[in-house]
Amino acid sequence: MSCDYDLAIIGTGVAASTVATKVRAAGQSVVAIDSRPFGGTCALRGCDPKKLLLAGADAVDHAQRATAKGVRAEPVLDWPTLQSARRRFTNEMQESMEELYESHGIKGFHGRARFTGTNSLAIGDTKISAEHILIAAGAEPVSLDMPGAEHLTTSDEFLELDRLPQRIVLVGGGYVAAEFSHIAACGGAEVTILQRGERLLKNFDPDLVGWLAGKFERLGIEVETGTEVRSIETNDNELVVTARRGDRTIRRAADLVVHAAGRVPALEDLNLAAGGVDVRGGRLVLNEFLQSASNPSVYAAGDAAQMGPPLTPVSSQDGHVVAANLLEGNHRSPDYRGTPSVAFTLPPIAAVGFSEAEARNLDLAFTVNSDLASDWFTARQADEPVYGYKVLVEDETRRILGAHLVGPRVDEVINLFALAIRAQMTADQLKQMPFAYPTTASDIPSMLS
The missing domain is CATH 3.30.390.30 (FAD/NAD-linked reductase, C-terminal dimerisation domain)
Structure with a gap:
């Protein structure tokens, strides 16, 4: 069958841009589709903007530690100014990513893609077909089934805050909870972490996490582990979080409650059944070449594939693997050995x-x-x-x-x-x-x- 494009890509993050530019450089026609600004999570809603906010928090933390070195001024984090710097970066990144795709001759669509067949997609009223389709749609917050879940603020929204609220509760205990709690505490907020597991940062060595716990205490961050959040309610102009730890009920009043309880591949809106793409346990069923086990026209990479840890270097490697397999036939599998992981706490x-x-x-x-x-x-x-x-x-x-x-x-x-x-x-x-x-x-x- 004759297709409109050689390759259609759902997503424009690290994995997607790697595949798009390599396949286009080989002379094939490529279309990229994203329901959000081009650039993906890491550049626009994750790693990079987070590190920009962290730079301000780190400067405050360092100055507070350096009194023995003669530093006397009381450091203050000016949140609106810090956010202006973050916004300039993300705005410029969006523009540069749009220019990148355009300069390579890659067609771009802004809209939500969904499968209509094994080799076809719809973006709104527009229908396209492609010889191959890459799912690189990233990840999204896991759905939390509890009363008041609609009051949760996502990590994306936290990074966009114009004003830092005074009282913040983070639900979860992984990277997002640990990093955002340090940023917020250095900004002067009262921070509480409510984590269902028995410790924070379960992907890191428990002894080292124990040593790091001392820093949470010095920053004034309250950490409640083994604690399950049961509900979030509104009370006048505040939110009230109710949680349970053993036989003890915990209630915390907050101005902001942040979802930090994990992310899952963003697959729900893709209508994968129409594309003949199998999913098991919320994950794509892929072979060692990052190819769909049920539809050989479809590949996946990055957080959407979830074959490796949810890290930017993994997305980049996945992109190189998929590009090689598309251009030269299936011969390459990802090798995640020696991939470092970092939680950017202080x-x-x-x-x-x-x-x-x-x-x-x-x-x-x-x-x-x-x-x-x-x-x-x-x-x-x-x-x-x-x-x-x-x-x-x-x-x-x-x-x-x-x-x-x-x-x-x-x-x-x-x-x-x-x-x-x-x-x-x-x-x-x-x-x-x-x-x-x-x-x-x-x-x-x-x-x-």
Whole structure:
């Protein structure tokens, strides 16, 4: 059958733009469809705008810690000015992404796409067909089934706030809750986290999360774990959150309640059944080539595929894999080994490779090097007592199996451990590296002793 396009892409984020530009550069016709401004979650509603807000919070936090270094002015976070800087960035990013697609000769549609057949889509009243279709629609907040759920503010909306409310409750305990709580607390808000699980940041080492808990306390953030939110009600000009922890009922009054309880692939509105695209447990059924197991014309990448962790580097790799398979036939599968993960708290916490629990479950023989290193120069120079590490080294090969860090600038240092894991470097080889001193990276040999 003759199709309108060689490739139709649902979404315009990191994975989508990678595939679009590569396939178009190979001479194929490409159309990109997005119901929101072009650019995707990371650039417009996630990583980048969050880091811009975090920069202001980090400056306030650092100044408050630096009184022993002679800093005397009381730092204040001017939220409207900070938001103006964030808005300038996202507006410019939207424009540049539109220009990127246009400059490559990629047709763009603004609207919500839905399948009408195995090789066809509808965007409003417009119908198109394509030889291949890529689902790269990202993720959306998981639906919370409780009274008053409509009063929840999404992470997207939090990043757009013109004014920072005085009292904020975050429902959930992952990346969003941890990062946003630190931003809000440094902005002067009273912050409470209500987490159903028994600890925050379950994707990170529990010992390091325990060390980081001290920073939540110093920022004045109230953390209630093992707590299930039951309802959100309005009371005059405030919201009242009711939660349950064991036999205890917890009620918190708030000006804002933020949904931080996780995200799922944004598949609900795509009418996948009409496209013959199988879904199981809310996830696309894909083969090792990121291709639909039921419709070979369809591929997926990034958060919509959910084959790897929900991280930007994973979306980028997925994009390269799909582009290669589209252009050269199925031959490439994603390799997520050594993909680092960071929660940009103050200070950040980072991980790469196996956790200690995963390594033990695999019956690997390894040595754990771990310490809360508050007395090391890195911690003292930054006036930040939360600084520690846990590094797993395989006994027989001396290869690094996993690295877990918390403290100043570990969001950069974790990349060196990621490189070592992907390159299968040994701990002894990494210890021989002549790192610039004094830097956080120069602590790596001591972490391997």
